[in-house]
Amino acid sequence: MSGLGELDRPGAPGGAEAWDERSGEWVATPEGAAASAVSEEAHVPAPSRRPNPRRTGADPVKALMHRHRELCARAVDPLEIAAGLEAHGVTDRTATRFRHRDVFSLAEEMYARAAHDEETAPRPTTPTAIRTHTSWILLTLLPGALCAATVAALRLTHGRAHAIALAVGVLAGVLALRAALARGPLAPTDGTPPGSARHASGSSVWTCWLLAYALLGDGLLDAAVAGGPDGPPGASADSSWTVATAPVLALSLACAPAAWCAHLFAVSARRRLDTSRGLEEFTASARPLLLGAFALFLSALSALLAVCGVVLGESAAYAQTVTLGALLLLARLLTAHGFHHAPAIVLAAAAAAEATALATVFAGRLPGCGFLATPVETAVDAWGPGSIPALACAAAATALLVHATRTLTRASAHAPADRPC
Known part of the structure; x- marks a missing residue:
């Protein structure tokens, strides 16, 4: 007769182990295995969890884009971003703090990194062409x-x-x-x-x-x-x-x-x-x-x-x-x-x-x-x-x-x- 016997091991708490006739040994039942795993986890010290340090200063351009997200979203070309940045007080000297030589170079990177939806974004127009109607x-x-x-x-x-x-x-x-x-x-x-x-x-x-x-x-x-x-x-x-x-x-x-x-x-x-x-x-x-x-x-x-x-x-x-x-x-x-x-x-x-x-x-x-x-x-x-x-x-x-x-x-x-x- 194979399989686990119906009698629990004497002294086993709550029927945690049973006799296996095939191997001739006392083995743990599923309930016992779960309890044993819980007991082992209780004795294992929990790893110390340190708070993740905040990443600051890693990407200054990204922070600037977040500050001017509306400008980046509606811009149809880098020149519009450059003009908007200048209107907000960003100069060529300020652009050097963002690792760019001037505002135009900074605006080009911001425009390239901005998430533009090609289907919903307005068609690029050329404000230069103030057409003589x-x-x-x-x-x-x-x-x-x-x-x-x-x-x-x-x-x-x-x-x-x-x-x-x-x-x-x-x-x-x-x-x-x-x-x-x-x-x-x-x-x-x-x-x-x-x-x-x-x-x-x-x-x-x-x-x-x-x-x-x-x-x-x-x-x-x-x-x-x-x-x-x-x-x-x-x-x-x-x-x-x-x-x-x-x-x-x-x-x-x-x-x-x-x-x-x-x-x-x-x-x-x-x-x-x-x-x-x-x-x-x-x-x-x-x-x-x-x-x-x-x-x-x-x-x-x-x-x-x-x-x-x-x-x-x-x-x-x-x-x-x-x-x-x-x-x-x-x-x-x-x-x-x-x-x-x-x-x-x-x-x-x-x-x-x-x-x-x-x-x-x-x-x-x-x-x-x-x-x-x-x-x-x-x-x-x-x-x-x-x-x-x-x-x-x-x-x-x-x-x-x-x-x-x-x-x-x-x-x-x-x-x-x-x-x-």
Whole structure:
């Protein structure tokens, strides 16, 4: 008879062993084997478990990618990552701590290591190709065309028709200018920071004031210094105070060259961004592009001023009109690249300076307040009424030019529309 017997070994605890007739020995049952294993495990000392040391500093690039994971996830090329890193304060010197010679090299590694889903990721686009669509080209020509039509209507009408033509022309010009600035190279970017809408609306108000002063301000100031005005403004020489239509017409026509200069600067800067190997190298190459586009616009505006002055038989008013055009172009370039705060402040300062000059002349007529008008009257007697807007706009344009050479020559200023600002 083979197999295990039914009787347990005498003295075995709980039937832990039984007699095996085949081998003639007492062997452990399964329950006994389990108990024996548990007993042996109880006597074996448990290995000491030390906590795994944290791995720190092994991969600094990975830590940087985790900090900027959203930027790496949405980037369509390494240049976008480089621009985003620079916007967050990462410089070429900082990149050396991540074992890279510059930010562009660091961005290339981050882009290569980022987990991009080829099916869901947006198709790579080339922000360099800011394509010149017929729509925005026509829109930039529209303000000048409407302003020219308005000036012609004012020269041909009188009385009530004159007032109606003026009101309709001003309204149409404002709407056309707003449409021209809403599309194309002069259009503000998307993804603007909080509060930018407030700054943009403020810039529009001050821009309208500056343009209105270019139309009416010099004549009003001249008449105020002389003791007037005694009636409403007019285009004729015998009016109480004259309206300067040539500067406003030239500025309206200058919307087209302003858009082309902005387009040229954006495309050229993006190309330099593609070929640059460092932030300092890009800044050094982008600064001449900005200054060249700025000078090209001023040349075009001066030519338009000369033509408008000859055609309308008016003074070209180069000083105040060129400085105003420079101020408006720089403010729009900064706004188009996502910088809204500085243009709003500087435009407000220029408008406040012009308004203060007018206010002091009228306030000087009060008893005992003649000293308030002395500075403005002295400037008008020495250089003419156009010196006040020329000085105000020149100072404001200089401040914006210094600011633009520091901001618009950074790689982050030429990132796509959803860049951080």
